[in-house]
Amino acid sequence: xxxxNKVVVITGGARGIGxxxxxxxxxxxxxxxxxxxxxxxxxxxxxxxxxxxxCDVTNEGSINALIDEVNHEYGLIDIFCSNAGVLTLGNExxxxxxxxxxxxxxxxxxxxAAKKLIPDMLKRGSGYFVNTASAAGLLSHIDSIxxxxxxxxxxxxxxxxxxxxxxxGIGVSIxxxxxxxxxxxxxxxxxxxxxxxxxxxxxxxxxxxxAIKDEIFLISPHDEVIGYFQNKANNYSRWIGGMQKLKxxxxxx
Numbered sequence: 249x250x251x252x253n254k255v256v257v258i259t260g261g262a263r264g265i266g267x268x269x270x271x272x273x274x275x276x277x278x279x280x281x282x283x284x285x286x287x288x289x290x291x292x293x294x295x296x297x298x299x300x301x302x303c304d305v306t307n308e309g310s311i312n313a314l315i316d317e318v319n320h321e322y323g324l325i326d327i328f329c330s331n332a333g334v335l336t337l338g339n340e341x342x343x344x345x346x347x348x349x350x351x352x353x354x355x356x357x358x359x360x361a362a363k364k365l366i367p368d369m370l371k372r373g374s375g376y377f378v379n380t381a382s383a384a385g386l387l388s389h390i391d392s393i394x395x396x397x398x399x400x401x402x403x404x405x406x407x408x409x410x411x412x413x414x415x416x417g418i419g420v421s422i423x424x425x426x427x428x429x430x431x432x433x434x435x436x437x438x439x440x441x442x443x444x445x446x447x448x449x450x451x452x453x454x455x456x457x458x459a460i461k462d463e464i465f466l467i468s469p470h471d472e473v474i475g476y477f478q479n480k481a482n483n484y485s486r487w488i489g490g491m492q493k494l495k496x497x498x499x500x501x
Contacts, residue, residue, distance in 0.1 A: 249376050249419055249460050251276035255325050257318060259284040259305050259357065260332030262291055264430030265380065265423075268449035269329060269456050270298060276457065280322045284314060285332070305332050306352035308360045315364045324368055327460065330358045331380040331423075337391050347394055354381075354398035358405055366413065373417035376460060379406045383426045383473045387480060390495045410465055421459045425452050426470040444472045 256273055260266040261283030270281050274295060283291075283300045291300055303314040318325055334353055336346050358379050369375030382389070385399030403422055410420040427446045452469045459467045468474055480487040 249327070249374075249463060251278055251327070251457070251460060253277065253279045254327055255279050255282075255318065255322050256327045256329070257282045257284060257315075257325050258329040258331055259303075259361075260380070261285050261300070262288050265425075265428060265449045265452050266329070266331040268453040269331070272450070272453035272457050274298070276461075278327075282318050282322070305330070305357040305360070306349075308356075308363075311357065311360045312364050315361075319368075324372070325365060326374065327376045327378070328361050328365055329378040329380070329456075330361050331378075332357060333380060333382075335392060336394050339393050342394055350394035350398045351401075354395075355401045355405060358402060362405075362409060366409075366418065369418050370413070370416055375417065376419040376421075377406070377409060378421045378423060378456060378460065378467075380423045381406070383424050383468070383470065383476075385422075386424055386468075386473060386477045388491060390491060390498070406465075419460070419463045421456070421463075421465055421467050423452070423456060423459075423467045423469075424473065425468070426473060428452055428469075444470055 251273065256278050258266045258270050258281065261270055262285035266283065270283055273281050274297060278297065281298050283298060284303050284305065286304050287302060288300045301314060301317070304310045315325060332353055334349065336342065336350055338346065362377065365375060379402060381402040382395070382399040384392070384396050385403040389396045403424070406420050406422040409418070414420065425447060426444055429446050429448050447469055455467050455469045458464070
């Protein structure tokens with residue numbers, strides 16, 4: 249997809265991957281970039297193409313209002329990067345509130361955006377979604393049941409959208425990095441997702457822009473992930489056994 253003169257929205261845009269992607273988008277000369285987050289702390293830009301708007305993306309009414317506002321002020325949204333996320337460590341004993349928080353942010357926020365945007369995208373025959381999942385959605389996160397489960401669901405949703413609307417002018421990419429240097433991973437440099445090293449958000453942003461321009465579905469900035477994913481598919485039981493051993497080893501450290 250050509251990014252020049254496009255209206256771009258990025259949720260989870262106050263920091264980390266979202267902010268890095270926004271800055272990388274600027275090099276492609278978009279019409280406007282709307283950074284969305286639940287709260288912005290004195291985030292200001294010299295570039296007038298970067299606009300901040302607060303929104304709770306887990307609330308369907310709020311995200312609908314945001315999209316209506318952007319459409320009215322800047323024109324119909326062309327590219328929607330659904331990037332907001334949270335990491336909650338824990339097992340099956342986590343509270344229902346924790347489950348709901350993860351589900352609503354990692355799955356339903358994508359659903360709400362798609363419900364609102366797809367009708368207009370279909371009418372004009374173009375549009376693009378970049379949904380942030382994680383390598384945990386292809387593999388697993390051995391320290392978080394909620395993260396693993398909801399990120400798997402996010403990938404399933406993106407697959408369905410791509411299958412259903414990909415031949416109707418709507419592009420879909422799913423972003424699946426391992427550990428990235430963000431607030432989410434601060435102090436967790438030794439956890440399992442960082443075993444292959446931590447990427448900088450700016451490195452991930454380069455891969456995101458490339459995927460949009462080339463209309464690539466799976467964005468896997470860490471090359472190792474594809475190999476792990478292939479191993480998982482080739483012998484699921486052996487892969488689970490290897491993950492069990494890894495978990496045991498890390499629990500002893």
